[in-house]
Amino acid sequence: MWLTPVLLALPFAAAVGYAVARYGGRIQNLIQVAIKLVVTK
Amino acid sequence: MKKIKMPSAGARFFAAVCALILTACLTGTLASLLGVQILTSRDLHEQAALADDVVDLQMETIREKIGGLAEKDHFSPEDILPLVTREKVEQLDREMVGWWMDALEKGRMAERPEFDLRGARDALLADQAFLSELDEMTISITADRIVRDAQTAIRGSAVQYRDTLVEAGLKRVRDHISLSQIMDALKRVPLAGAMSCVLAAGVIALLMSRRILTAGQYIGGAFAAAGLLCILLWILVRSLNLQGMIAEASLALSLQTAHLRGRLNLEVFGTAAVLLLLGAAMMVPARKEYAKYAK
Numbered sequence: 001m002w003l004t005p006v007l008l009a010l011p012f013a014a015a016v017g018y019a020v021a022r023y024g025g026r027i028q029n030l031i032q033v034a035i036k037l038v039v040t041k
Numbered sequence: 042m043k044k045i046k047m048p049s050a051g052a053r054f055f056a057a058v059c060a061l062i063l064t065a066c067l068t069g070t071l072a073s074l075l076g077v078q079i080l081t082s083r084d085l086h087e088q089a090a091l092a093d094d095v096v097d098l099q100m101e102t103i104r105e106k107i108g109g110l111a112e113k114d115h116f117s118p119e120d121i122l123p124l125v126t127r128e129k130v131e132q133l134d135r136e137m138v139g140w141w142m143d144a145l146e147k148g149r150m151a152e153r154p155e156f157d158l159r160g161a162r163d164a165l166l167a168d169q170a171f172l173s174e175l176d177e178m179t180i181s182i183t184a185d186r187i188v189r190d191a192q193t194a195i196r197g198s199a200v201q202y203r204d205t206l207v208e209a210g211l212k213r214v215r216d217h218i219s220l221s222q223i224m225d226a227l228k229r230v231p232l233a234g235a236m237s238c239v240l241a242a243g244v245i246a247l248l249m250s251r252r253i254l255t256a257g258q259y260i261g262g263a264f265a266a267a268g269l270l271c272i273l274l275w276i277l278v279r280s281l282n283l284q285g286m287i288a289e290a291s292l293a294l295s296l297q298t299a300h301l302r303g304r305l306n307l308e309v310f311g312t313a314a315v316l317l318l319l320g321a322a323m324m325v326p327a328r329k330e331y332a333k334y335a336k
Contacts (some may be wrong), residue, residue, distance in 0.1 A: 004258060004261075005265030005268075005320060008262050008263055008265075009064065009270050016274065016277065031286060035289075038203055040202060040290070040291065
């Protein structure tokens with residue numbers, strides 16, 4: 001019974017994990033560029 | 042013990058599908074609530090901007106910048122620094138937060154706040170060291186320029202982002218779409234999410250018919266799963282190391298981000314804990330009902 005939440009969360013966690021593995025680097029680069037563009041020294 | 046019939050395999054399958062939908066809706070609702078709070082809560086941003094260590098760093102930066110100006114233009118920093126009090130700097134911080142929140146929320150582009158340096162010009166014109174370096178023709182122009190440069194330096198310490206760029210970007214967006222309409226629509230997202238949650242939970246209750254405690258197994262499971270997902274997503278956001286990336290460009294802004302994150306930490310983990318507890322509270326009674334099912 002206590003496994004129900006884990007089983008329900010698993011597909012979403014897997015999807016997020018996949019998205020992070022696939023696009024995480026690109027998202028981080030985009031954020032870095034945006035910060036460099038907008039933030040001043 | 043009175044035995045009751047177990048829900049059919051089909052009912053359990055559809056209840057599981059609805060529980061997955063409920064998990065997604067709950068997580069989405071909470072994420073959108075957090076997003077709306079970040080975009081609309083003045084209090085949140087004021088607290089981050091007015092934190093003691095942030096203002097300390099700001100005051101230090103201002104002293105350094107005015108010192109640099111004084112060295113370049115041969116005046117005493119004491120002509121300007123006594124006018125830059127902590128209270129006035131905090132007031133400017135408040136006004137800047139209000140300025141960009143207004144720009145975002147109402148799409149209204151008000152005049153950018155300026156730091157009040159009244160008296161600085163007179164102090165410069167009474168500074169003998171400053172006067173001795175200039176001829177009479179340029180004294181007044183140079184004093185005005187110094188006051189303007191000092192104002193820019195002070196505003197730069199309060200706003201560590203290119204406000205002109207943000208302003209231009211917002212104006213550009215506003216030319217095409219109504220910002221206030223977008224913000225209104227964004228504010229309705231959590232409500233729509235909450236309604237979807239009620240709908241999904243209602244369908245689960247209907248599918249379980251009179252076995253309402255068993256419905257708790259699915260609904261509670263979805264609540265706890267949403268709690269787990271909240272923690273997971275928050276850890277992922279933290280692993281992006283936004284603070285470190287911002288620190289490379291601006292230490293003050295990175296400090297503000299840390300304060301913002303600290304306050305949201307409490308809310309995210311608190312909400313996740315409530316969801317986990319609620320989930321557990323709904324799942325426990327389901328065990329009793331399971332025992333009554335005919336084998």
